[in-house]
Amino acid sequence: MNTLINTIEIIGIFAFALSGILEARKKGMDIVGVYSVGMITAFGGGSLRDLVLNRHPLFWVEHYWYPILLLLLSFLAGFITRQVTSHTRVMTSVLVLDGLGLGLFAASGASVAAASGCHPFISSLLGVTTGVFGGVLRDIICNEIPYVFQRTELYATCAFAGAWSYLAVAGTAGNELAAVMSCISVTFILRIAAIRYKIRLPI
Amino acid sequence: MNTLINTIEIIGIFAFALSGILEARKKGMDIVGVYSVGMITAFGGGSLRDLVLNRHPLFWVEHYWYPILLLLLSFLAGFITRQVTSHTRVMTSVLVLDGLGLGLFAASGASVAAASGCHPFISSLLGVTTGVFGGVLRDIICNEIPYVFQRTELYATCAFAGAWSYLAVAGTAGNELAAVMSCISVTFILRIAAIRYKIRLPI
Amino acid sequence: MNTLINTIEIIGIFAFALSGILEARKKGMDIVGVYSVGMITAFGGGSLRDLVLNRHPLFWVEHYWYPILLLLLSFLAGFITRQVTSHTRVMTSVLVLDGLGLGLFAASGASVAAASGCHPFISSLLGVTTGVFGGVLRDIICNEIPYVFQRTELYATCAFAGAWSYLAVAGTAGNELAAVMSCISVTFILRIAAIRYKIRLPI
Numbered sequence: 001m002n003t004l005i006n007t008i009e010i011i012g013i014f015a016f017a018l019s020g021i022l023e024a025r026k027k028g029m030d031i032v033g034v035y036s037v038g039m040i041t042a043f044g045g046g047s048l049r050d051l052v053l054n055r056h057p058l059f060w061v062e063h064y065w066y067p068i069l070l071l072l073l074s075f076l077a078g079f080i081t082r083q084v085t086s087h088t089r090v091m092t093s094v095l096v097l098d099g100l101g102l103g104l105f106a107a108s109g110a111s112v113a114a115a116s117g118c119h120p121f122i123s124s125l126l127g128v129t130t131g132v133f134g135g136v137l138r139d140i141i142c143n144e145i146p147y148v149f150q151r152t153e154l155y156a157t158c159a160f161a162g163a164w165s166y167l168a169v170a171g172t173a174g175n176e177l178a179a180v181m182s183c184i185s186v187t188f189i190l191r192i193a194a195i196r197y198k199i200r201l202p203i
Numbered sequence: 204m205n206t207l208i209n210t211i212e213i214i215g216i217f218a219f220a221l222s223g224i225l226e227a228r229k230k231g232m233d234i235v236g237v238y239s240v241g242m243i244t245a246f247g248g249g250s251l252r253d254l255v256l257n258r259h260p261l262f263w264v265e266h267y268w269y270p271i272l273l274l275l276l277s278f279l280a281g282f283i284t285r286q287v288t289s290h291t292r293v294m295t296s297v298l299v300l301d302g303l304g305l306g307l308f309a310a311s312g313a314s315v316a317a318a319s320g321c322h323p324f325i326s327s328l329l330g331v332t333t334g335v336f337g338g339v340l341r342d343i344i345c346n347e348i349p350y351v352f353q354r355t356e357l358y359a360t361c362a363f364a365g366a367w368s369y370l371a372v373a374g375t376a377g378n379e380l381a382a383v384m385s386c387i388s389v390t391f392i393l394r395i396a397a398i399r400y401k402i403r404l405p406i
Numbered sequence: 407m408n409t410l411i412n413t414i415e416i417i418g419i420f421a422f423a424l425s426g427i428l429e430a431r432k433k434g435m436d437i438v439g440v441y442s443v444g445m446i447t448a449f450g451g452g453s454l455r456d457l458v459l460n461r462h463p464l465f466w467v468e469h470y471w472y473p474i475l476l477l478l479l480s481f482l483a484g485f486i487t488r489q490v491t492s493h494t495r496v497m498t499s500v501l502v503l504d505g506l507g508l509g510l511f512a513a514s515g516a517s518v519a520a521a522s523g524c525h526p527f528i529s530s531l532l533g534v535t536t537g538v539f540g541g542v543l544r545d546i547i548c549n550e551i552p553y554v555f556q557r558t559e560l561y562a563t564c565a566f567a568g569a570w571s572y573l574a575v576a577g578t579a580g581n582e583l584a585a586v587m588s589c590i591s592v593t594f595i596l597r598i599a600a601i602r603y604k605i606r607l608p609i
Contacts, residue, residue: 052264149227257463
């Protein structure tokens with residue numbers, strides 16, 4: 001189970017870091033800014049989860065190769081993304097990876113919270129929080145009202161549905177792998193559908 | 204004493220959540236944004252208090268019905284506030300409730316810090332912090348310079364005076380209930396007077 | 407060693423608080439805003455370090471005279487800085503003190519992290535974070551994109567080099583004092599050179 005959650009984290013971290021890196025480059029930041037915003041976007045949600053649930057050491061302090069990998073990614077991104085970020089295909093890949101990361105992190109948050117004995121509603125909230133908090137910090141640093149709080153295509157709602165599907169499957173089938181996969185699928189499909197058909201919540 | 208502090212928290216949470224919800228609606232956020240800003244405004248101060256003083260689980264993780272109640276409140280507020288927020292009477296009620304919440308949270312912060320063995324000055328600071336930090340986060344998320352740091356009618360100052368009155372009464376009379384009531388009264392009366400007579404600090 | 411780190415902290419706190427106080431006054435805040443931004447700038451980095459590494463009580467909760475001294479400093483600064491902030495010499499002193507504080511805090515972050523058994527790369531990151539996080543919070547509160555993430559003269563990079571020089575000296579010579587002095591010197595000289603010769607990172 002720990003191996004599964006770690007694998008989850010690596011993919012999610014990569015996707016989130018990339019969204020932070022691209023946003024930082026768009027704002028004209030240098031490598032320090034790019035790396036910092038990438039780190040904060042990738043590790044923000046998991047750090048809040050660990051602080052709230054009093055888990056120490058924090059996951060990126062323990063897995064010290066995560067921040068090292070992100071440093072390499074920041075340098076690489078600098079070389080690669082120069083021309084390509086205007087391409088629609090690249091931005092679509094980022095949206096897809098981000099949807100995957102959202103589902104992965106929501107599962108990790110809900111899983112850790114449930115294992116800590118939290119009430120299901122709190123577990124679902126911590127799933128959503130783990131999924132979206134990195135992006136909230138990214139937007140605050142870039143001096144914008146967080147994307148996730150604005151009235152755009154469903155985002156946090158997808159993670160919320162995914163977290164509940166995790167809790168439902170884990171609670172009935174008792175199979176961690178199935179529960180995680182269920183969370184990722186529900187979150188991802190809902191998110192892609194929301195983008196494709198411009199689904200928004202009413203005010 | 205625990206029952207008293209819990210009751211304190213519920214009233215304060217309601218008042219603060221409402222101020223967050225109204226602000227989020229003013230910014231045109233959907234239900235996810237409204238609920239998130241409401242939660243952050245209501246739980247921000249107490250969460251910082253608990254993290255700084257290493258109290259686990261955090262109060263809203265333990266009292267899981269708080270976040271559930273706020274979800275209901277967010278839905279209700281959506282239906283109710285549509286027409287009424289332009290009414291002066293409604294906005295006055297919010298200011299009054301907010302002043303009450305400020306006093307309640309200041310008492311809760313100072314009380315918990317003093318019980319943890321903090322120095323009185325630190326206890327008074329944690330009282331103020333518990334009272335104002337949720338609003339600071341609300342304003343940062345809504346992309347504004349926090350209200351409490353701007354030169355407007357006394358706000359943090361009221362909580363500061365209230366926290367000291369808590370410490371004075373708790374230290375001399377040793378009565379928790381009297382100390383909490385004293386803090387609420389001092390904070391609330393000072394805050395209402397500051398609004399009524401436009402009392403500001405000199406630069 | 408503890409005495410050394412405490413002394414380090416006091417000088418760094420003074421320098422950082424001053425930069426926060428001046429920024430807050432520039433934004434027209436009253437004494438509450440000035441004190442709060444001064445506190446957050448001075449204590450933000452060390453608080454994050456302590457929360458991430460699970461060290462309790464937080465350093466400013468334990469050393470309660472730090473916040474009291476900052477309150478006096480905030481009042482004094484109000485009287486003193488009225489006319490002088492337009493003077494180039496004053497602003498240069500602030501830059502010099504800030505460079506010193508950056509080196510001091512980077513050493514304190516790297517030292518505490520290494521003593522907690524963190525990997526050297528994580529220790530260097532926590533050194534940088536302890537050095538720059540207060541300023542990041544200051545800029546977020548003042549509603550600006552953090553200075554340290556923008557493409558200006560080297561700042562976080564100096565702390566990064568300094569933190570590594572700390573780790574190198576502490577790891578080879580095993581002398582804490584020499585390691586701290588090395589970190590301060592490397593950070594400070596690099597920072598002053600960056601300002602003097604307008605050294606920036608490439609995008």
